[in-house]
Amino acid sequence: MRKYIDYIVIGIKEHMVYPSAIWAKLFSKIIYLYLQFSIWTALFSSHSQMNPLINREDTLKYIIVATIISAFIECNTIKWINAQIQTGNIIMEFIRPIDFRKMIFSRHLGDSIVKIIFYCIPLSMLAIAVIRKPLLCQEQILYGLLSIILAYGIQFLYSLIIGLLAFWLIVTWPLNMLLDAIYKLLSGAWIPVTMFPDVLYNINFFLPFRAIYAIPVTIMTSKMSPQNIWKDILTQLIWIIFLFVITEIIWKIGKRKLIVQGG
Amino acid sequence: MSIEVKNLTKTYKVKKRSNVDEIAGDFGTRKYSLMTAVNNISFTIPSGDIVGFIGANGAGKSTTIKMMTGILTPDYGTISIDSLNFKKNRKQIMLKIGVVFGQRSVLCWDIPVIESFKLFKDMYHISEKAYRENMEIFSDILNLSEFIDKPPRLLSLGQRMKADLAAALLHNPEILFLDEPTIGIDVLAKSKIRDFICKMNQERNTTIILTTHDISDIEALCKKMIIIDKGTLLYNGTLQELKNSYRNSYQAELYQDTAIENNLETIIKNIYEGEFL
Numbered sequence: 345m346r347k348y349i350d351y352i353v354i355g356i357k358e359h360m361v362y363p364s365a366i367w368a369k370l371f372s373k374i375i376y377l378y379l380q381f382s383i384w385t386a387l388f389s390s391h392s393q394m395n396p397l398i399n400r401e402d403t404l405k406y407i408i409v410a411t412i413i414s415a416f417i418e419c420n421t422i423k424w425i426n427a428q429i430q431t432g433n434i435i436m437e438f439i440r441p442i443d444f445r446k447m448i449f450s451r452h453l454g455d456s457i458v459k460i461i462f463y464c465i466p467l468s469m470l471a472i473a474v475i476r477k478p479l480l481c482q483e484q485i486l487y488g489l490l491s492i493i494l495a496y497g498i499q500f501l502y503s504l505i506i507g508l509l510a511f512w513l514i515v516t517w518p519l520n521m522l523l524d525a526i527y528k529l530l531s532g533a534w535i536p537v538t539m540f541p542d543v544l545y546n547i548n549f550f551l552p553f554r555a556i557y558a559i560p561v562t563i564m565t566s567k568m569s570p571q572n573i574w575k576d577i578l579t580q581l582i583w584i585i586f587l588f589v590i591t592e593i594i595w596k597i598g599k600r601k602l603i604v605q606g607g
Numbered sequence: 608m609s610i611e612v613k614n615l616t617k618t619y620k621v622k623k624r625s626n627v628d629e630i631a632g633d634f635g636t637r638k639y640s641l642m643t644a645v646n647n648i649s650f651t652i653p654s655g656d657i658v659g660f661i662g663a664n665g666a667g668k669s670t671t672i673k674m675m676t677g678i679l680t681p682d683y684g685t686i687s688i689d690s691l692n693f694k695k696n697r698k699q700i701m702l703k704i705g706v707v708f709g710q711r712s713v714l715c716w717d718i719p720v721i722e723s724f725k726l727f728k729d730m731y732h733i734s735e736k737a738y739r740e741n742m743e744i745f746s747d748i749l750n751l752s753e754f755i756d757k758p759p760r761l762l763s764l765g766q767r768m769k770a771d772l773a774a775a776l777l778h779n780p781e782i783l784f785l786d787e788p789t790i791g792i793d794v795l796a797k798s799k800i801r802d803f804i805c806k807m808n809q810e811r812n813t814t815i816i817l818t819t820h821d822i823s824d825i826e827a828l829c830k831k832m833i834i835i836d837k838g839t840l841l842y843n844g845t846l847q848e849l850k851n852s853y854r855n856s857y858q859a860e861l862y863q864d865t866a867i868e869n870n871l872e873t874i875i876k877n878i879y880e881g882e883f884l
Contacts, residue, residue, distance in 0.1 A: 346729040441701035
């Protein structure tokens with residue numbers, strides 16, 4: 345167990361090595377938040393053919409919370425595994441008495457801790473200062489937190505699976521770019537999923553993306569019946585179990601396929 | 608800890624390339640040909656030996672080492688390390704071996720070397736006492752203290768290699784695999800690294816498997832050597848025997864004994880050219 349705590353610490357330290365990078369990222373996230381806020385405010389003030397079921401307040405809350413969550417839930421595991429496999433440095437992880445997947449998760453966790461402290465907290469304070477209204481649905485915060493933790497797991501497992509596909513493909517970034525676009529749209533990180541046309545909404549119902557943003561953010565921001573909350577959390581649980589099984593299978597087969605690149 | 612390798616074979620799939628492919632890229636149908644990297648190799652390395660593992664570029668050395676360290680899975684054949692095998696006792700073996708790949712580093716690029724060492728201390732369950740003892744020994748011979756607080760990205764190649772060597776030996780492994788540990792290292796640092804390897808072997812009876820292209824490494828360190836070429840085993844024995852048999856086989860052809868160069872580099876060059884063995 346201690347070794348994985350060490351890896352968390354390493355994840356934290358690696359992220360903190362270049363302070364200017366942290367500042368740059370924080371500013372880019374502030375700008376992105378402002379951008380999202382402005383776009384949606386403008387959309388609602390033009391109040392043309394908006395669905396009456398969707399109100400301005402809830403949508404703005406949704407977008408802000410989604411943006412803040414995305415600041416730490418994002419996972420660079422795909423990029424990391426890709427680089428390791430492409431350069432062949434992955435062998436250095438194979439000769440250690442550790443579990444590769446737990447190691448990556450620990451690093452990611454360390455990374456996320458830094459992101460929460462340096463991005464999420466300042467962003468939240470800024471948002472609260474500007475909006476001056478409660479962003480979260482007070483009674484549902486605990487469910488919301490549980491849902492975010494599950495979403496964090498789903499996001500990680502999803503990234504791990506795509507990353508491990510590099511055992512077969514060696515280079516997965518083209519695939520990653522495609523999936524990234526689908527992911528950003530369907531997860532609800534950019535646009536609330538309630539605004540999707542029916543077809544898209546129905547397709548999305550059977551995909552894991554919605555469980556990463558749409559579910560936790562909705563629980564956090566809008567009033568729901570307890571049944572619906574539990575239904576959503578159950579959906580997330582099922583996805584986590586399903587993705588976990590897939591990772592196990594891909595890992596077992598993939599590691600035998602390992603080709604070491606470059607000497 | 609002895610190593611036993613039996614009938615080891617590994618083939619790679621290689622994409623066939625024709626002129627059409629170069630234009631069409633991967634869109635056409637793919638044809639594969641099989642390339643045998645390692646072909647039916649067997650040998651035994653007894654505990655406490657230093658064995659030089661040599662072969663020309665692409666001879667299959669690295670593939671063999673990677674199979675012996677459990678990174679690659681062989682197609683056929685078995686590897687047993689102290690009668691343990693990778694399928695069943697992977698973790699146990701990992702705790703007993705140390706590996707240095709000269710071209711790669713186990714250290715975390717952006718954070719001080721000492722932090723990586725602390726990680727390994729926890730990873731291998733090294734006791735505080737053993738850790739401190741080892742750090743003292745390593746600092747003595749390798750001057751670790753000069754650069755231990757710097758991250759690897761700020762180290763010279765020689766310093767990085769020393770740090771990697773120390774990292775591989777921190778948990779007192781019973782077997783040490785060194786894949787080109789002196790690549791690109793200056794003479795002084797090289798001799799330090801050699802002394803260090805020798806000392807570890809003598810004091811701890813560490814079995815050492817060393818691949819290198821630097822013949823002087825082999826002469827300085829190894830009593831035995833294994834030569835492979837095109838994936839097959841050419842020679843497995845002591846340096847002295849190799850020299851003797853070389854002298855004998857050339858004595859008949861040459862008129863004067865003095866003309867026979869008895870240096871290892873020439874012998875090995877001849878072997879690679881296919882003129883001897």
